[in-house]
Amino acid sequence: MAAADKGKKAKVAEEGGSPSPSPTASPEFLQSISKLQEIQDELEKINVKASNEVLVLEQNFNVLRKPVLVRRNEVIGTIREFWPTAFISHPILGDLLNEEDRKILKHMSSLEVEEAKDVKSGYSIIFNFSPNPYFEDEKLIKTYCFNEEGKLSIMCQPIKWKDGKGTNGNGHDKGGKRPYTSKSFFTWFSEAVKSDGRVDQIAEIIRDDLWSNPLRLFQEEVDAMGLYGEAEGEGDKGFGGGNEGAEEDEGGDKEEVEDDDDKEYYEEDGDGEEEDIGEDEDDGGTDADADEDE
Known part of the structure; x- marks a missing residue:
């Protein structure tokens, strides 16, 4: 019996641990455990109160955020392909998209949480889409709900894919090319609760x-493509857009250039080249005066 006890103690020493309390604990030990439990219960009450107050505070700030988010959405609406660009730029979300997903995402008009x-x-989480050749839905919505016990439930609807489209492997690229085989991001919209009952990482991201x-993600993509330098002075609201402002200038017959207090006028001649009218008239007057002096 003594040899067995020595063996157990040696094993505990090797593992770097300490012997567990004796089943017949002393009154002092039991009293300490009881006091510790009382203190822990007191801390738990404070934690619950803090959690509730944080929730109330978060709700109040959500009210303050709402009009600001509305203004943000209005500005984002003036930037072509803002949300698809930001989504693709994300280091994790972008990797979830296959080639066909990227084509579908081009039709995403806005995101809401x-x-x-x-x-x-x-x-x-709400993805809004403009009319597109892939599905009938204008909104793809996935809702995460928690009951009083914190148990998660998910509400989502299957996507109404158009004929020949979908994420079941039957979709083909334009021209009848081979089907895409990698898992589509859009299957996420119809996935149920994870086996461990947690919110999936995609939703959290x-x-x-x-x-x-x-904006941070959008700017990273734009910076990588070097589009800020190209867009300066073009007056284009879109991402990689056209030259509407330049076309309007080319369509006019006359462009006024103002330099300090002097104004010069330019007019196109028959060959489409610009002719400086103001300077020629001045030069002409100077030459005439010179002839008269002679």
Whole structure:
């Protein structure tokens, strides 16, 4: 018996641990555990109160954010392909897209994340789409709900794919090319609760990263393509857009250039070249005066 006890102690020493308390603990030990439990219960009450107050505070700030988010969406609406560009630029979300997904995402017009009035109850992720050749839906919505016990449930609807389209491997690229085989991001919209009952990482990234600051992601993509330098002075609202402002200038017969207090006027001659009218008249007057002096 003594040899067995020595063997157990040696094993504990090798593992770097310490012997567990004796089953017949002393009154002092039991009293300490009881006091510790009381303190832990007190801390738990404070934690619950803090959590509730944080939720109330978050709800109040959501009210303040709402009109600002509306203004942000209005400005984003003037930038062509803003949300697709920001989505693709994300280091994780972008890798979830196959070739066909990227084509579909080009038709995404806006993104919304709607928090429940009671923040802890959940939120909805809404992808808005313009009319497109892939599906009938104008909105793809996935809602995450939590009950009082914190158990997660997900509400989502299958996408109404048009004939020949979808994420089941039957879709083909234009021209009857071979079907795309990699998993589509759009299957996420109809996926149910994960086996471990947690919100999936995609939802968390969209809510906490993409929705929180899409401008950062958009700028990273634009910077990588060097489009800021090209867009300066073109007056184009779009991402990689055209030259509407330049076309209007070319369509006019006369362009006024103002330099300090002097004004010069330019007019196109028959060959499409610009002729400086103001300077010629001045030069002509000077030459005539010179002839008279002679």
